[in-house]
Amino acid sequence: MTTTKTSSRPLPEEVETLRKKLPKNAYGTSLLSALLLWWNGYDLRDLLPRSTFFRFKRKLLTYGFDISGGHQ
Structure with missing residues (x-):
C-alpha cells in the first residue's frame, strides 16, 4: 500500500477571498x-442533492451568501 503525499501548493486567490469572508471553523471542505x-x-441546485443544497443555503445565508441565485 502506498500513500499519496498532498501538495502544499497555495490555494487560488478566490478561495482565499472566500475563506476570509467566513469565520474560522464555520465551514468544511464540502461547504x-x-x-x-x-x-x-x-447552479448548485443542479449539482447537489436537494437536502444538501438547502442545508448549505441556510448556513451560507448567515454569512451573507445567497446561493439560490447566480453570483454577481
Missing part, C-alpha cells in the same frame, strides 16, 4: 467547495 462552484457561476 467551501460548493461556495467556490457557486462563486464561479455554477
Whole structure:
C-alpha cells in the first residue's frame, strides 16, 4: 500500500477571498467547495442533492451568501 503525499501548493486567490469572508471553523471542505462552484457561476441546485443544497443555503445565508441565485 502506498500513500499519496498532498501538495502544499497555495490555494487560488478566490478561495482565499472566500475563506476570509467566513469565520474560522464555520465551514468544511464540502461547504467551501460548493461556495467556490457557486462563486464561479455554477447552479448548485443542479449539482447537489436537494437536502444538501438547502442545508448549505441556510448556513451560507448567515454569512451573507445567497446561493439560490447566480453570483454577481
